[in-house]
Amino acid sequence: MNTTKPYGYLWLGIVLLGLAPMLGCDKSVATHPVSGKVVLANGSPANGGIVKFRTTSEEGEMVKASGKIQSDGSFQLSTFEDGDGALEGDHEVILFSPASGDGNVSVAPNFASKYRNYETSGLKFAIAPGENDIVIQLEAR
Template sequence: MIHLALKRLLFAAGLLLLAGCGDKASSSGTIPVTGLVTYQGKPVAEANVVFQSPERGSFAMTDAEGCFELQTFETGDGALPGEYKVMISKLHIVAPEFDMGDPRYVPPPPPKHLIPAKYADANSSGLTAKVEAGKANEFTFELTD
């Protein structure tokens, strides 16, 4: 239960970083964007999906079937038109059993990537997307080793 809370905390921190970029007045003009993430042919549940651009990024978390719906300003609003580098990550995070002040505290191991780490970096993932008005904007990302 604690490791799920840590995952959500890290995801929320990423959202705050994205939210700090850009002008909220430009919230109009988003376009619905949906997609699917698979790894070795199977859907990837609870993966973080980030569409990164110099102007403003969008993000989502995949559901149990590996599907996602991007948000920029509010849930499900999509992304602004443009070209994006895409990052996808899924981490296993082990929470410490005891608080840092407890003498039994042992630092947890670093998070473990459950899909190849290259996909967690926009510069190494090789994944891109172009969001366009008047288009379906449905993306499938088939991840491999």
């Protein structure tokens, strides 16, 4: 009777489980640095909130990059790692305020509500290889 075969399957299972977290998370896709500023129609910076870019990858998957809007209106996008930027290509853009732990909005946005939805924001930007510096000009509330 050969008892080593069941242990061989157990070992194979352990190895496959160890490799599972690496599958489906392709960080080899090239990102390009994206920074910029969110500016109101009157020229003052948007204070707080989140900017989110979305595009479709070559594989047909929706890929999003986001960044926190600082008090001076500046932001830096991250897709897979902090500050890595966004994928090359055309992106739709939204802006919103994050919710606090109790579900309430933690920062009162100083931009129109239309910017919270990809279909109504009207914001589109192309990301190119290399450094990308973007100014997002908004309408005042």
